[in-house]
Amino acid sequence: xxxxxxxxxxxxxxxxxxxxxxxxxxxxxxxxxxxxxVLSHFPKKGYRVIIPELPVYSLxxxxxxxxxxxxxxxxxxxxxxxxxFILLGNSLGGHVGLLFTRDYPELVKGLILTGSSGLYxxxxxxxxxxxxxxxxxxxxxEAVFYDPKTATxxxxxxxxxxxxxxxxxxxxxxxxxxxxxxxxxxxxxxMKTPVAIIWGAQDSVTPPNVADEFNTLLPDSNxxxxxxxxxxxxxxxxxxxxxxxxxxxxxRNF
Numbered sequence: 001x002x003x004x005x006x007x008x009x010x011x012x013x014x015x016x017x018x019x020x021x022x023x024x025x026x027x028x029x030x031x032x033x034x035x036x037x038v039l040s041h042f043p044k045k046g047y048r049v050i051i052p053e054l055p056v057y058s059l060x061x062x063x064x065x066x067x068x069x070x071x072x073x074x075x076x077x078x079x080x081x082x083x084x085f086i087l088l089g090n091s092l093g094g095h096v097g098l099l100f101t102r103d104y105p106e107l108v109k110g111l112i113l114t115g116s117s118g119l120y121x122x123x124x125x126x127x128x129x130x131x132x133x134x135x136x137x138x139x140x141x142e143a144v145f146y147d148p149k150t151a152t153x154x155x156x157x158x159x160x161x162x163x164x165x166x167x168x169x170x171x172x173x174x175x176x177x178x179x180x181x182x183x184x185x186x187x188x189x190x191m192k193t194p195v196a197i198i199w200g201a202q203d204s205v206t207p208p209n210v211a212d213e214f215n216t217l218l219p220d221s222n223x224x225x226x227x228x229x230x231x232x233x234x235x236x237x238x239x240x241x242x243x244x245x246x247x248x249x250x251x252r253n254f
Contacts (some may be wrong), residue, residue, distance in 0.1 A: 013076075014049075016043045021082050021085035022048070022049050022088055023073075024088045025097050027090045064171045064178070074103075086111070086254060095116055098184055105191070112195070115233070116206065118179075138151070145231065192219060195221040200229030200233050222251075224244045
């Protein structure tokens with residue numbers, strides 16, 4: 001990461017810029033560096049970008065859940081004294097953003113979802129790589145993207161280390177099961193917050209029909225497709241991803 005990680009109390013985060021806050025929520029196998037494109041772009045456009053590190057591997061196992069991560073986010077936001085911000089979440093981060101927005105709608109000005117869980121969790125338990133050879137982990141990591149070259153050695157190494165660390169693996173599976181329990185199909189029609197849904201047209205983790213369902217169930221949403229793109233549009237097509245967000249923010253006068 002080009003930006004320095006801030007360690008403050010129990011929080012670790014990256015922050016850049018000033019103005020309208022955009023809080024970014026990374027996925028289960030993702031990290032702060034996945035959003036380097038957003039972090040580099042939006043501070044130049046008058047936004048304050050903040051990426052907290054979610055405690056996916058440090059919560060007690062029995063308390064490792066989507067709800068606990070949403071509560072952690074609330075505590076972080078109180079600590080930073082933030083309000084009327086934009087939330088942007090990928091994969092599990094999108095799910096955390098949805099739960100948070102449901103519970104604290106007065107704090108969230110807008111929500112951006114990309115490859116989010118929250119609806120399609122039938123496959124969550126099998127959707128994350130489990131223990132195996134390095135080559136197996138490499139193949140599973142590459143399958144997340146449309147272009148397998150996006151899965152750099154650094155990404156594969158990180159996933160391999162995670163799935164071969166028993167404590168991390170146990171928490172990964174606990175979060176996957178929690179995502180299944182926290183299906184949000186009944187909550188979405190009641191959520192009035194403006195939502196941008198930005199989806200990879202070739203996402204194999206949360207397929208395109210999931211994006212369509214989010215768009216159908218959410219009362220105030222816009223759906224945008226990125227072609228030749230898998231589960232992480234902000235990594236595979238950072239420029240198009242940023243332009244899509246920018247266009248949505250302008251349309252909504254954020």
